Amino acid sequence: MRIAMIGTGYVGLVSGACFSEFGVDVVCVDKDAGKIEGLKRGEVPIYEPGLEDLVAKNAEAGRLSFTTDLAEAVEGADAVFIAVGTPSRRGDGHADLTYVYDAAKEIAGALKDYAVIVTKSTVPVGTGREVERIIREARPDAEFDVVSNPEFLREGSAIEDFMRPDRVVIGATGERAQEVMRALYRPLYLIETPIVFTSLETSELIKYAANSFLAVKITFINEMADLCEKVGADVHDVARGIGLDGRIGKKFLHPGPGYGGSCFPKDSLALVKTAQDSNSPVRIVETVVDINDKRKKAMAERIVAACGGSVEGKTIGILGVTFKPNTDDMRDAPSLDIIPALQAAGATVRAYDPEGMEEAAEMLKGVTWCDEPYAAMEGADALAVVTEWNLFRALDFDRMKELLARPVVVDLRNIYDPRQMADAGFTYSCIGRPAAAS
Ligand SMILES: NC(=O)c1ccc[n+]([C@@H]2O[C@H](COP(=O)([O-])OP(=O)(O)OC[C@H]3O[C@@H](n4cnc5c(N)ncnc54)[C@H](O)[C@@H]3O)[C@@H](O)[C@H]2O)c1
Structure with missing residues (x-):
């Protein structure tokens, strides 16, 4: 053939x-x-x-x-x-x-x-x-x-x-x-x-329905994570507790900074438009699109809060800029909202990504691009994990603390253990999990 x-x-x-x-x-x-x-x-x-x-x-x-x-x-x-x-x-x-x-x-x-x-x-x-x-x-x-x-x-x-x-x-x-x-x-x-x-039409709709359903699932767990923070619950246990129910399923229940990438944002929005044009609005997806946009923007505020309410004149280290690990794709990555918001608030940004920096440098101006993860921490007032590349999971905490001007870590992907981070002397914040007392 x-x-x-x-x-x-x-x-x-x-x-x-x-x-x-x-x-x-x-x-x-x-x-x-x-x-x-x-x-x-x-x-x-x-x-x-x-x-x-x-x-x-x-x-x-x-x-x-x-x-x-x-x-x-x-x-x-x-x-x-x-x-x-x-x-x-x-x-x-x-x-x-x-x-x-x-x-x-x-x-x-x-x-x-x-x-x-x-x-x-x-x-x-x-x-x-x-x-x-x-x-x-x-x-x-x-x-x-x-x-x-x-x-x-x-x-x-x-x-x-x-x-x-x-x-x-x-x-x-x-x-x-x-x-x-x-x-x-x-x-x-x-x-x-x-x-x-x-049929042709059904097949075309299946693709949008699939991506929009997954976007709903991610947004659901993200909102549960916010609620967990308010009530002192742990979103990972909530995800496990509901995900083991075969009707719900375990996948796509990991909280984070909001979905990005080349598909979910544009496809969920396109489904909303098709549905509106057909006089059959999918309000659940409309809401999800709105929540997700706001969530990505709100992530910068978390970093600002971790820095005591202002990043004016401060340096922020960023680990990961691609929309997810194992790709160099930057389309609709949360970093595209987070980094400009930090810069607009007066911060200087140092960043490292294993594969995405070439593409990112075209889209994000004024960033100091580093050639390895530790270089992104040098003299930084806080470090934010934006994409969960495996490489970042096993960093040397002692070296991190030496390099950072302040031991503040904002983990938007929950790759570290709050207990270990507290024991290592970091002021650590993550998504939907209680911080461990140091
Ligand atoms: N990227 C994903 O993960 C993914 C997954 C599932 C579905 N999709 C869908 O697949 C489609 C392609 O996505 P992508 O990420 O591969 O896009 P892409 O932008 O990476 O690639 C598209 C390519 O098409 C080329 N092109 C455009 N017009 C052309 C023409 N007339 N003749 C020859 N080449 C032409 C462009 O130069 C570009 O290289 C999109 O509809 C996307 O929604 C993407």
């Missing part, structure tokens, strides 16, 4: 590499010539564990190649995946479908034989039908079907998520298109992955 992957970003590159690992011939296309040139030399433009090896192995085997020439990739492909970005549209929060529709037009021009056009990008209900209309209008003669196949991988564990997903969702009603999709996902059938076949 042969596929073209239009868009070689986090999703396109991972999906393309994984399909090639399944034995499919994959041509990845991107408009960004620099990215494609780099990939041809074996340079993977994103940080995703295991991806470099997977790309190298399959490129060497001749199953994975890269081009900027969309027409060349589409010719002879059994399926053409659209994996371009669908960011929030400026001003109104709807998904911006410009890249998807532009790709559809380009694909239309390149179609020769029958192909399945697959939207892998996260797209609102109705987009697949519009892609169908665009291609049909441009090429009334073309033989094709449009299918929705949303992607559920998580950055940081993307390869494992693609290779061993909880399920695959395919919005395709025609037998011919279903056959192609079944053949592509055959290796997952063999490991008994549930494959959910639905």
Whole structure:
């Protein structure tokens, strides 16, 4: 089988590499010539564990190649995946479908034989039908079907998520298109992955419903954490106590500074907009979007409070700036709210992140970027853990105390034990857990 992957970003590159690992011939296309040139030399433009090896192995085997020439990739492909970005549209929060529709037009021009056009990008209900209309209008003669196949991988564990997903969702009603999709996902059938076949519209909605539900779950535990702080309870015990109930489940019950990343914020907002437009508002998601925005902003206030109510003229050390560990993705990361708020309040910021600093330096100005975690603490009046990279869990407390001007640690990810921190002489605050008396 042969596929073209239009868009070689986090999703396109991972999906393309994984399909090639399944034995499919994959041509990845991107408009960004620099990215494609780099990939041809074996340079993977994103940080995703295991991806470099997977790309190298399959490129060497001749199953994975890269081009900027969309027409060349589409010719002879059994399926053409659209994996371009669908960011929030400026001003109104709807998904911006410009890249998807532009790709559809380009694909239309390149179609020769029958192909399945697959939207892998996260797209609102109705987009697949519009892609169908665009291609049909441009090429009334073309033989094709449009299918929705949303992607559920998580950055940081993307390869494992693609290779061993909880399920695959395919919005395709025609037998011919279903056959192609079944053949592509055959290796997952063999490991008994549930494959959910639905209509185009249902499949499109499943992706938004899934991400919005997870956003609700995270926000729920974040609000429980705030309540725990007020009443002297421990949110981790609450999470365990409810999560062991099979109806609730243990995952996504870790409190923190609010969800960020390339998916939850834009997808929950886009669902809100679709629902409002359809006269069927999802008020629970509207509320969650609002709470989460405010929460990210409020995190800077926690750091200010830990510094005695003012950070004017003070230095704050920051550990982690990416939206989560094991990625270099900075999109909608809480650090993008926290760091500018601290700077606006008069603080100087020193920061370290294992993979995200290059990207972050473009978005966060006036930060002193450090080349290792301890350097971020030098002379700081407080240290804030913003992203829970494993590396930060095992830092040397004595060295930290020596480097910090004041032994104040604000842990927005709860990676340290309050008892140990108190015993080590830190003034420690975290999310939803009582501070231990020193
Ligand atoms: N990142 C994730 O974790 C994740 C997970 C699930 C779903 N998704 C969804 O997948 C889609 C892609 O997300 P991403 O994070 O991979 O985006 P991305 O921004 O990393 O990559 C998109 C790529 O598409 C390229 N592109 C745009 N228009 C093109 C065109 N006409 N021809 C060729 N290339 C083109 C861009 O240059 C870019 O490299 C989005 O809809 C997103 O919501 C993302």
